Amino acid sequence: MKRTYIPFNEWSYKSKQTEYTEPTPLLAPDGTLLAKGWARHNVFEYDRTLSSPKMRKKEWDFYQLGNKDYMVQISFANISVGGYVAAKLVDLKNGKTIADATSLFLGGESKYILPPKGDVPNHFSADVGSAHVVFDTTETGRTLYFKKPYKGSFVECNFKMDIPEGLENITTVLPFDNYPTRYFMTTKQNCMPCEGTFKVGNTVYVFKKTDTFCALDWGRVNTPHEMVWYWGNGSTYLKDADGKRHVFGFEITWAIGNEENATETCLFYDGKAHKIGAVDVEVFPKPDKFMNEWKFISEDGRFNLTMTPFYDNHSDLNVLNLARMHTHQVHGLWNGDVTLDDGTKLEIKDMYAFCEYVENKW
Numbered sequence: 001m002k003r004t005y006i007p008f009n010e011w012s013y014k015s016k017q018t019e020y021t022e023p024t025p026l027l028a029p030d031g032t033l034l035a036k037g038w039a040r041h042n043v044f045e046y047d048r049t050l051s052s053p054k055m056r057k058k059e060w061d062f063y064q065l066g067n068k069d070y071m072v073q074i075s076f077a078n079i080s081v082g083g084y085v086a087a088k089l090v091d092l093k094n095g096k097t098i099a100d101a102t103s104l105f106l107g108g109e110s111k112y113i114l115p116p117k118g119d120v121p122n123h124f125s126a127d128v129g130s131a132h133v134v135f136d137t138t139e140t141g142r143t144l145y146f147k148k149p150y151k152g153s154f155v156e157c158n159f160k161m162d163i164p165e166g167l168e169n170i171t172t173v174l175p176f177d178n179y180p181t182r183y184f185m186t187t188k189q190n191c192m193p194c195e196g197t198f199k200v201g202n203t204v205y206v207f208k209k210t211d212t213f214c215a216l217d218w219g220r221v222n223t224p225h226e227m228v229w230y231w232g233n234g235s236t237y238l239k240d241a242d243g244k245r246h247v248f249g250f251e252i253t254w255a256i257g258n259e260e261n262a263t264e265t266c267l268f269y270d271g272k273a274h275k276i277g278a279v280d281v282e283v284f285p286k287p288d289k290f291m292n293e294w295k296f297i298s299e300d301g302r303f304n305l306t307m308t309p310f311y312d313n314h315s316d317l318n319v320l321n322l323a324r325m326h327t328h329q330v331h332g333l334w335n336g337d338v339t340l341d342d343g344t345k346l347e348i349k350d351m352y353a354f355c356e357y358v359e360n361k362w
Contacts, residue, residue: 015277015299018261020044026173027051031181035173038262040273042171042187042218046116051222052181055080058221058362059114061124061135063144064233065159065194065214068352069093070205071313071331072198074144074157076126076133078108079362085128087146087157089198089205092311092331099200101148101155103131118187118218119169139163142192142214150200159196159207161214164247167191168273169216170266174257176224184257187218190249191235191268213249227360229256230281232296232307234334234353235268238346246270248346250338252279252296252303252355265298267338274341276302285357290314290328294355296336305336305348307355329356 018037025034026044031052035044051057060077073088086102105112105128115122118137125134131148146157169189176182194214198205213235235249246269253264259278267274282295294307309332318324334351 015259015263016261017263017275017277019275026183026185027181033173033175033180033183036175036258036261038170038172038264038275040168040170042117042119042169044171044173044185046185046220048113048116048220053222054109056182056222057109058219058223060217060219061114061118062217062219063135063142063159063214064217065161065207065212066092066352067207067211068333070198070207071354072157072159072207074133074146074159076112076114076124076135078112078114080109082106083108083112085126085131085133085146087148087155087198089155089200090311090313095311098205099150099155099198101131101146101150103129103148105129114220116220118216119171119189137163140165142216144196153201154199156199157196159194159214161192161194162209163192164271167271168268170251170264170273170275172253172262172264174259174262174264176257179224182222182224182257184221184223185219186221186253186264187216188233188251188253188264188266189216189218190233190251191247191271192216193247215249215251225361227256227358227362229358229360230254230355231358232279232353232355234351236351236353238348248348248351250303250353254279265303267303267340269340269346276300276338279303281355285328285330290330290357294330294332296355302339305334305338307332307334307353313354324359324361326359327356328358329354 020039027050058079062075071090088100089098134145136143144159171187174184193209232252249268277299311331313329331354
């Protein structure tokens with residue numbers, strides 16, 4: 001049974017959570033999806049030449065970093081018919097976009113090829129129009145660089161983040177009913193302490209590892225034209241009863257495809273993934289409840305958090321109602337408790353994180 005759009009109090013099944021631990025081909029020679037499930041590292045072997053139909057293929061590397069005051073998004077996306085590279089800085093407390101520098105391109109099916117895996121050492125660099133971008137990943141860290149002319153001056157970003165030894169992620173492959181060649185494969189890698197600068201003209205915004213984390217949203221998908229989803233994510237430091245500091249994070253995504261074999265829902269604690277069941281919100285926020293409290297609960301009771309919003313990063317890009325990305329990315333403070341695999345309950349107090357609701361035609 002698909003859970004999509006069923007209210008949390010009407011759930012009537014438990015997700016199977018099929019875990020993959022060995023290298024597994026993603027696609028058959030004819031493009032049929034072979035794997036459906038999740039993994040702690042990306043073990044799915046992706047051959048983009050097998051993805052069908054070719055012009056429905058979409059690939060992106062999306063980094064979002066921030067603290068309670070500022071949020072940065074740096075991304076590169078190739079959706080076959082075209083794509084973009086962008087860097088965005090948002091003042092969360094004052095609710096305004098400080099800079100949004102974007103360069104577009106047409107025709108991406110055979111150019112600007114991103115790496116086939118996001119959680120292993122890789123390198124990508126590109127010049128798109130007047131923008132230059134570099135994503136470099138090693139065993140122990142990531143480096144992001146972006147520069148582009150902007151409003152008579154420049155936007156320039158330099159960020160470095162740690163990849164702690166043994167850091168696990170959640171990589172999921174979700175199918176779409178009645179579409180044997182369609183799939184949604186993403187890697188979400190949390191809990192990467194981040195530092196760096198976002199320069200707009202002569203103004204420099206500084207980010208420190210003491211309160212800034214970065215999350216990677218890595219996607220290689222082939223989807224139907226219309227989709228919706230929720231995506232919530234966050235990382236923070238927690239102290240235990242002895243005062244020892246730990247790194248905690250979570251990833252919750254739902255309403256995409258068929259979730260019978262996996263949900264994109266996971267807790268992270270000191271680098272290890274703790275798989276949880278399906279998550280939903282108690283009250284559907286559309287159309288005018290986005291700034292109300294969001295009460296989250298999982299089917300297994302292990303994710304029990306409430307977000308009190310303080311900013312809705314709302315955007316609506318609509319091209320003749322044929323291509324559209326309508327987003328409410330709501331930022332707030334999260335409170336409640338979560339439960340790890342061994343039964344340990346963690347109390348969460350005023351954790352900064354976000355959850356978004358997106359309607360897409362692309």
